[in-house]
Amino acid sequence: KEKSATPVTKEELGRATWTLLHTLAAQYPDKPTRQQKKDVKELMGILSRIYPCKECADHFKEVLSIDDVLDDGVGLEDGGLEVVEIDIVGLLELLELDTSFCMFDRANPVQTGSQGDFSQWLCHVHNIVNRSLGKLVFPCERVDARWGKLECEQRACDLQGITTNF
Ligand code: FAD
DSSP: OOOOOOOOOHHHHHHHHHHHHHHHHHHSOSSOOHHHHHHHHHHHHHHHHHOSOHHHHHHHHHHHTOOOHHHHSOOGGGTOOOOOOOOHHHHHHHTTOOOTTOSSOOSSOOOOSSHHHHHHHHHHHHHHHHHHTTOOOOOGGGHHHHSOOOOOGGGTTOOOOSOSOO
């Protein structure tokens, strides 16, 4: 007889998610392609909306400073007006344009320029969550020692970025 499913706790889900994200950051290329940068930004935005713990998702949204007007907006099916918020800063970042003139910059924009940038950014935002939960802050200079690349034969698991050997 199959074992009945045991519900996953918020803590287990959190540890599994951080493992996925820090491993992703460890494997992220030094020279990511435009698509890889876009994917990482989108992944963080999506997580902040559909992470399966609403309290955590809302908190993460705050950490990333992504407002989600549509989330609580009145839907068209209710006969109300649809509120469409254009994420100008996100759009400019995606196009790799200057965002320094924006008055309302995001507090913690996802850093996707290189493996180092992304893993340090992730360590930083994980620490913001740690602090809010009264946990110890992790020393980010040790992030590469804690989260290495996947053990995988002949580096077959490594993500390929922009390669210089052509
Ligand atoms: P975790 O925080 O899960 O960390 C796992 C391991 O990562 C640690 O053992 C340590 O070795 C390493 N580590 C710790 N800090 C860092 C760092 N800064 N950089 C790199 N490695 C590190 N829980 C809530 O109760 N409320 C919330 O609002 C909430 N929001 C969350 C938002 C997100 C996006 C995620 C992924 C999780 C959230 N959680 C939240 C869960 C919470 O962060 C923890 O995962 C959970 O409490 C279990 O904590 P833990 O002490 O086992 O270690």
